[in-house]
Amino acid sequence: MAGGSAGGAPTALRLVLGKRLQELRESAGLSFEEAAQALDVTHATIRRMEKAQVGLKVPYVEKLLRIYGVTDQGEIDAFLSLAREANQPGWWHRYRDVLPDWFSAFVSLESEADQIRAYEPHYVPGLLQTEAYATSVLRAGMPHAPAGEIERLVALRMGRQEVLERKQPPLLWLVLDETVLRRPIGHPHVMRAQISRLIEATALPHVRLQVMPFAAGLHPAMYGPFHLFRFPLPELPDVACAENLVGAAYYDQRDDVSAFREALDRMCAQAAPVHRTEAILSGIRKEI
Template sequence: MRDMLRIYGVVGAESDELVQIAREARQKGWWHPYSTVLVGAYVGLEAAASSIRAYEQQVVPGLLETEEYAGAMIRAARPDFTADQVHQRVRVRLGRQSLLTQDDPVDLWVVLDEAVVRRPVGGDEVMRGQLKRLVEVAELPNVTLQILPFEVGAHAGMDGTFTILSFPEPGDPDVVYAENATGGLFLEKSDELQKYSFIFDHIRAAAIRPEESVAHIAKLAEEPLWKWRPKGSPWT
């Protein structure tokens, strides 16, 4: 691995991280403290997947974000980032979205907690644009979108956000990915995959139907139920 990296001109800290990942690659469910490399690893798996099932608690998934929403979300989540770093992250996210419209598009099934469509990331105008984008993407035949409403109370996905990636080759097992602020977790053990598939099935069963979900999002885009207030303004 190190020899190959040298041939490709990859040296220093990035080379060390990749070599360490290669050492750990046989371990199932290995933890990554390598946030930069991890993002690339996930994007590669995402591009190779034939279907993606995702549950999101806080934000719109990258495959469905508008440029304005992505920028606002990254700036808020990573105040340590420079403007150039934010721009690069946004470009990557927008580039990934071609997976939904390419000749052989990925099948995407997303369940969004209601908090995702209620929180006005970037302000009212940015959020309206994002909600309209969700309605547009949901019209694609390979995209299914559902909302998990607050009224269901406690549910099977309370432990957190996750994504299940499935691949076209029969010999390639599914992969579960759970992301956090410092890295992420890839899970491949059969019992782990079964658990997350079980959780996702329960979440989508509890969510409102796709057509009703899209109608709800469209209504919010026209008459949002939040009131956007500038930072520091009093709550009423």
């Protein structure tokens, strides 16, 4: 996953199982090539399985477990049961007609994280967008898309927001550049409603919003938007996602993720404190 676009949509469970397969292979003293030879596949297939970039074919997994020295049938059956569960499509699969693979991965990680942190310099992140605001953003970003596709993508975006309504929702901690709040998007009433939505979000115990004011000057994340995901499963590393015009790059190597985390920590220290956010938003809303 590190440094490249994700293929398919890895779930947290699939990432855990891939990591476990890597540990078993290394404990058995086998190389990628040796494991691949046993399955009569390329070494790249083994790499992709371990990085959760492809689905876990149950016959392949069973054979690998035996090659790696797992002899307890109960342990094998339990692993295979988890592999089947990990291969089940998420709720967003019904939007696959409009959902690119790189963003399927994003929605999967977003759905399974227990902490989501982000910096956004351009527009309100999807988890807090109103329907009208989301429609305006998608139309601007996809000027040639038919109306039906935009409607499907808006519906997907609204569906993603249900993660914040779960019994145990993730912590959502966002740093928004002041530009996000002052750039006109849609009719003025669209922006007023969107800022009202953000004000409502500040009252939620699992949402923290901070505004990076113009007056703060330069900061460590001038390069663009990014997200950090943390998961409840201790076997999973944190994952950073940096979007670009045609996709996204996902990073899970410690040094890479640490660079994103340090930048965000510095920005949180520079940005207006959380307790000031509601007043800032209310002031901007009055100006629209």
